Amino acid sequence: MNQDIVSTPKEMLTHWQGHRNLTRKVIEAFPEDKLFSFNIGGMRTFGEICNELLELGAPIAKGIATNEWGKYADIEGAPSSEAPKTKEEVLMIWDWSTQIINEYWATIKPGRFQETELIYDQYEGKIWWHLAYIMDNEVHHRGQGYVYLRALGIEPPFFWER
């Protein structure tokens, strides 16, 4: 059973981009003045969370493809080295990341997802596991965003809309 396929790299890209597209809808659903100001229980604003997610988007795809783990500002053509402070800036870097992820994905070598690697000098695991971790992290924090929207009286997008 050990060499049995669960899903393919191409399927994982579609799955990840589907999640990223849903997160984009959640960002869009936030009123501009609430994205970087509203929170519950002392947690981060959804805008601050998005800045974390941007660092775990394009740079992760680059790391999987090239073994180089950095920040999005290190990637050629990055729109800005400053963390976004407005909804417009978040969405702009989000869309740029979407393209970068697709481009790097096309260059990933066969067998890569079963390689074990220490990333960011801190986290050791197989490449599929790193990818799963950052996707789970996005879903986790987006769930937080859903509660923020509901608390603001705003209907979030359907979970199955990818």
Add this chain to the structure above:
Amino acid sequence: MNQDIVSTPKEMLTHWQGHRNLTRKVIEAFPEDKLFSFNIGGMRTFGEICNELLELGAPIAKGIATNEWGKYADIEGAPSSEAPKTKEEVLMIWDWSTQIINEYWATIKPGRFQETELIYDQYEGKIWWHLAYIMDNEVHHRGQGYVYLRALGIEPPFFWER
């Protein structure tokens, strides 16, 4: 690249049970009197969410293994056919589900995760996708649980503790 392995069925079991173990810690962190009473923005209580997750635990493993998609009360040895109403009942069925998932997993046939199937007469997709969907659903709702805990002034477990 299409036949490249991302992760194996055994790795997926460990990943899923790791998430389930973290969700268990979130359930444990709730005060008994808040699990089925506290909510934000008109959303469900975390206890009600857990009852959904219990229907998407053991029954999904059974469905993957046997092509039969039902409810946990249909599984032989199910502790109860009533939806849990207390923290103790939720945890009891949670732990029973953990064993059932392991038992069914050991019987899954090679190639199963790449099969396409209509489940619950409603959702069509590959088996890996159904599994990813219910894991994502758990992570999403658990993120909601984290906000509830923070709003109650309770520190949730670390996200990386599985």
